[in-house]
Amino acid sequence: MAQPSIELVDVNKWFGTFHVLKDINLSVDAGERVVICGPSGSGKSTVVRCINRLEEHQKGVIRLDGRELTNDPASVASIQGDVGMVFQQFNLFPHLSVLENLVLGPMKARGLSREEAETPARHYLERVRIPEQANKKPSELSGGQQQRVAIARSLCMEPKVLLFDEPTSALDPEMISEVLDVMVELAEEGMTMVVVTHEMGFARKVADKMVFMDEGEIVEQSAPEAFFANPQTERCRKFLSQILQH
Amino acid sequence: MMKPFLLLSTLLLLAGCSSNGTWGWYVINPTTASGWTNIKFLVSGMGNTILISVIAAAISIVVGLVVALPGQSSKRGWRIVNRVYVEFIRSIPLLPMLFWVFYGLPIIFKSMGLNIPIDPFWGAIITLAISDSAFTAEIYRSGIQSIAKGQKEAAQTIGLNYIQTMRYVILPQAIRRILPPLANQFIYIVKMSAFASVIGMQELTRRANELVVTEYRPLEIYTLLIVEYLILVLIISAGVRWLERKMGSDERV
Numbered sequence: 001m002a003q004p005s006i007e008l009v010d011v012n013k014w015f016g017t018f019h020v021l022k023d024i025n026l027s028v029d030a031g032e033r034v035v036i037c038g039p040s041g042s043g044k045s046t047v048v049r050c051i052n053r054l055e056e057h058q059k060g061v062i063r064l065d066g067r068e069l070t071n072d073p074a075s076v077a078s079i080q081g082d083v084g085m086v087f088q089q090f091n092l093f094p095h096l097s098v099l100e101n102l103v104l105g106p107m108k109a110r111g112l113s114r115e116e117a118e119t120p121a122r123h124y125l126e127r128v129r130i131p132e133q134a135n136k137k138p139s140e141l142s143g144g145q146q147q148r149v150a151i152a153r154s155l156c157m158e159p160k161v162l163l164f165d166e167p168t169s170a171l172d173p174e175m176i177s178e179v180l181d182v183m184v185e186l187a188e189e190g191m192t193m194v195v196v197t198h199e200m201g202f203a204r205k206v207a208d209k210m211v212f213m214d215e216g217e218i219v220e221q222s223a224p225e226a227f228f229a230n231p232q233t234e235r236c237r238k239f240l241s242q243i244l245q246h
Numbered sequence: 247m248m249k250p251f252l253l254l255s256t257l258l259l260l261a262g263c264s265s266n267g268t269w270g271w272y273v274i275n276p277t278t279a280s281g282w283t284n285i286k287f288l289v290s291g292m293g294n295t296i297l298i299s300v301i302a303a304a305i306s307i308v309v310g311l312v313v314a315l316p317g318q319s320s321k322r323g324w325r326i327v328n329r330v331y332v333e334f335i336r337s338i339p340l341l342p343m344l345f346w347v348f349y350g351l352p353i354i355f356k357s358m359g360l361n362i363p364i365d366p367f368w369g370a371i372i373t374l375a376i377s378d379s380a381f382t383a384e385i386y387r388s389g390i391q392s393i394a395k396g397q398k399e400a401a402q403t404i405g406l407n408y409i410q411t412m413r414y415v416i417l418p419q420a421i422r423r424i425l426p427p428l429a430n431q432f433i434y435i436v437k438m439s440a441f442a443s444v445i446g447m448q449e450l451t452r453r454a455n456e457l458v459v460t461e462y463r464p465l466e467i468y469t470l471l472i473v474e475y476l477i478l479v480l481i482i483s484a485g486v487r488w489l490e491r492k493m494g495s496d497e498r499v
Contacts, residue, residue, distance in 0.1 A: 054399050081405045091400035095418050104414060105404030150400075157404055 003066050005030040005161055005192050006051060011060035013046060020046050021057065022216045028161070028209075033193045035203040035224075038213035039239060044196045047213070048163045051194065052083040065160065081109065084154030088166040090146045092138040098125070098149050099134040102156045109157075117156070124152040128182050144175030148182055162186065164195040198243055204228065212236045273463040274470055284457060288470060291453035295478070298367065298449065299436045302374035306435070307428070309375065310382025315412070317387055328383070335380035340438055344373045348445045370442035374435050381434075385427045389420035422493050429486035433479050440475075450474055 006028040013021040021043050028034050036044045049055040050062060053069060053076045062069040064079050093101050102121035106112045125131045128148035130141075138146050147167060154162060164183070168176045180202045187193060187206040197203065203210060203224060210227035212220040212235075220227065220236045231237045274288070275281035317328030348369035355362045364372075393416050401411040443452035454471040458464045 052403060054402065077405065077407070080402055083403070085400075085403040087396055087400065089394075089396050091394075091396035093397065093400070093415055093419075095422075105406065108410045108414060109405030109407075153404065 007063040009061045013057045032208045034209045035207040036196045036211045042213040043216040044213045082160045084159030084162040086164045090150045124155045128152045143171045144178045161192045291450040294449040302371045305375035306378040309379035313383035314386035332380045347373045366445045366447040389424035
């Protein structure tokens with residue numbers, strides 16, 4: 001059997017005395033799309049933040065392509081290099097132009113020349129459909145455009161896995177679809193993705209696996225058809241009915 | 247607000263022009279030979295005041311950053327190093343520190359078998375720089391902390407290490423915010439450099455003191471001294487405002 005791309009085994013995390021992740025077991029195969037949903041405070045963001053070590057887990061094992069994530073700075077650096085992340089608040093660098101945002105990682109972390117870094121950067125800007133904005137500052141773009149730049153910035157590092165932490169939650173409604181369209185395309189091209197989102201339309205379209213979390217636990221884990229048609233637990237049923245109401 | 251003040255000060259100065267007034271402007275009257283010589287003597291201290299202030303500020307900006315960075319560490323030991331430095335240095339009044347550096351430090355050097363003389367020039371610069379660095383470090387701290395946590399996280403996720411994150415992401419943004427308080431500190435250094443006069447540094451205040459001793463006209467000479475500092479500080483303020491406009495023009499977050 002092929003090795004999973006991401007593997008979490010009995011992962012536990014506490015913020016002080018607050019038990020935020022309880023025995024999380026999750027495996028993501030290469031090319032698989034996993035959507036994590038759940039009420040706010042359920043720990044879903046913390047799960048993805050543990051996968052790329054923005055947060056440290058205290059118990060259990062996280063492996064990426066078989067390499068265990070430990071405190072060793074070299075291990076953290078090598079894993080962070082392979083895992084891209086798209087944030088709710090975009091987190092673009094406001095003092096740099098769009099193109100500078102894209103080439104910074106490849107040039108400084110990977111040691112590419114400006115030329116080597118700019119060619120793929122322009123290619124990815126085209127893929128997220130904003131090649132003409134390359135020289136603008138992030139603040140001159142709309143929220144949707146900024147998030148697409150953030151996606152392009154992650155892609156420039158050529159990650160094996162892309163994590164999304166509520167990528168559309170900070171966007172005005174009319175801009176959500178332009179970001180989701182880009183994400184659907186990435187999924188169709190076979191990118192391994194873990195997406196924390198409440199966009200259930202997107203989940204139905206691209207997810208290979210649905211994960212429902214509540215109070216720090218994975219309550220349900222199933223294929224999307226089964227997940228939406230026939231949730232197994234009362235908590236999940238209640239959550240779905242609340243967010244699918246409108 | 248301004249008008250009555252101007253009127254009052256004009257009257258005060260004019261009062262000095264009458265024969266039995268309390269002012270004796272002749273001492274720095276540029277139309278007489280002796281007055282002009284006195285003015286040249288006083289103003290020639292300006293070069294040293296500027297020089298020690300600029301060098302001290304430059305050192306303070308570097309030392310302040312070196313002190314500020316461990317304060318941001320996740321390791322408690324580093325943060326303690328930062329706190330001890332800041333709390334200790336900023337609790338020492340400038341004048342005692344100046345005496346300690348100028349009269350005390352050479353003795354320490356000698357006991358270590360080193361022959362490093364400390365002249366008034368470097369004594370003043372070291373004291374001003376070290377004393378100021380504690381404040382500069384605190385300014386850096388607030389600047390770095392004002393940059394959203396997401397910036398550091400985003401830098402991490404594109405593979406930047408700590409130094410690269412600071413250099414390319416955090417500090418370029420922080421510097422715009424800390425420029426005004428840093429400029430304030432520079433003005434503070436310029437004013438505090440007057441203390442260097444007590445260890446014999448030939449700067450503005452020292453020159454004024456020396457002339458007062460020979461001319462016995464403290465009111466006029468110290469008035470001119472104050473005006474000299476005023477002009478210096480106004481020029482710095484104008485320069486800072488220009489720099490802020492230049493740097494801030496593209497910051498819209």
